[in-house]
Each structure stands twice: as C-alpha cells, then as structure tokens.
Amino acid sequence: MAGFDQKSNVVLSESKERVYSMDEGVEEIPLGLYLVKGDMIVLIGEIDEAVDQAVDLSTIRAEPIPPIRY
Amino acid sequence: MVHQQVTVELKNDLSITGVLKSVDQFLNIRLDNIKVLDEARHPHMMAVKNCFIRGSVVRYVQLPGDHVDTQLLEDATRREALNQAKR
Numbered sequence: 001m002a003g004f005d006q007k008s009n010v011v012l013s014e015s016k017e018r019v020y021s022m023d024e025g026v027e028e029i030p031l032g033l034y035l036v037k038g039d040m041i042v043l044i045g046e047i048d049e050a051v052d053q054a055v056d057l058s059t060i061r062a063e064p065i066p067p068i069r070y
Numbered sequence: 071m072v073h074q075q076v077t078v079e080l081k082n083d084l085s086i087t088g089v090l091k092s093v094d095q096f097l098n099i100r101l102d103n104i105k106v107l108d109e110a111r112h113p114h115m116m117a118v119k120n121c122f123i124r125g126s127v128v129r130y131v132q133l134p135g136d137h138v139d140t141q142l143l144e145d146a147t148r149r150e151a152l153n154q155a156k157r
Contacts, residue, residue: 008098008124020114042080042127045104045118052117062113066082068127 001044008038018057020065025058042068077107077132078123084112086123097125 003011015034019027077087078099085108088101102120106112115121 008096008122018114038124039126041124042082043086043121043123045115045121047117048119049117051119055116060113063111065084065112065114068081070081 002033005038008041008044010036010038010041010044012036020060020062022061022063024061026060026062028057071133071137074134074137076101076134078128079130079132080123081127081129086115086121088121091120094125097128099123099125099128099131 001010002013012034013032015031017029017031019029021027072090072092074090075087076090077085078101079085084106086101086104086106088104091100091102093099100120100122104115104118104121106115109116
C-alpha cells in the first residue's frame with residue numbers, strides 16, 4: 001500500500017491480481033502500480049507473509065467471491 | 071462494544087468473524103484475528119489476520135447478545151415514543 005485517503009481510495013504498488021476458479025489453481029497476474037477507487041473496495045486485509053508464503057496457490061480451487069448486491 | 075467478538079455479514083454474502091477494533095463515521099470496521107465463515111468455500115483470506123471492511127458493503131453486524139443492554143435500549147425508545155406522542 002503506497003497511499004490512501006478519506007474516501008478509502010488506495011494506491012497499491014507492486015500489486016497482483018489473484019484469480020480464483022474451480023477448474024485450475026489460482027492465477028496470479030502482476031499489475032504494478034494501481035489506484036483503486038474506494039467505492040469499488042469491499043475489504044482491505046493485511047496479509048500475514050509467513051502464512052501466505054506457506055500456501056501453494058496452484059493447489060487451491062475455489063469459487064470466485066460473489067459480487068456485492070445492494 | 072470495542073474488543074468484542076463480532077460477526078460482520080457483507081453484501082456479497084460473506085460472513086467474517088473477528089475482534090472489533092474500531093468503527094469510524096462511515097461505519098467502516100476494523101477487525102482483528104478474522105475468520106471467514108464457510109472457510110472451505112472461501113479460502114481467499116487464509117493469510118489475512120487483520121482487516122478493514124468498508125462500511126458501504128456491510129449488511130449486518132452480529133453483536134454478542136449478552137453485551138447489549140436491551141433494558142437501556144427499550145427505555146430509550148419508550149422515552150422517545152412518549153416525546154413523539156406529546157408533540
């Protein structure tokens with residue numbers, strides 16, 4: 001996280017997108033520097049590096065998280 | 071209610087349990103030591119311990135019942151109803 005503001009807009013450096021699916025392991029797409037608008041954010045989580053590194057993403061199958069319904 | 075164990079249900083039907091750390095004016099919520107209910111189906115947050123939830127995506131916050139003073143709330147609503155009736 002490179003920065004944030006009042007409206008929970010967030011600037012992420014070295015960001016990665018993780019795509020979850022039932023058919024294959026987790027696909028990780030490097031994105032680089034991103035500005036994410038606050039209104040598109042559901043949750044910001046602090047990643048425990050040790051746990052994250054211990055997980056083999058290629059073995060994980062999961063449904064994508066459902067979209068927000070207002 | 072800070073430092074209580076709460077469950078937050080999101081508008082994407084995810085439920086997250088954790089220790090409530092703080093709430094701000096937008097009802098953004100900070101949770102510690104989180105667990106996603108139905109973790110088998112949603113392993114996305116395995117490595118996430120603490121998180122910030124945007125107030126706009128929260129549907130419900132489930133509070134521990136024994137920490138809610140219902141008597142106080144009932145008294146307050148009765149008083150308010152009485153005031154409304156007087157006007």
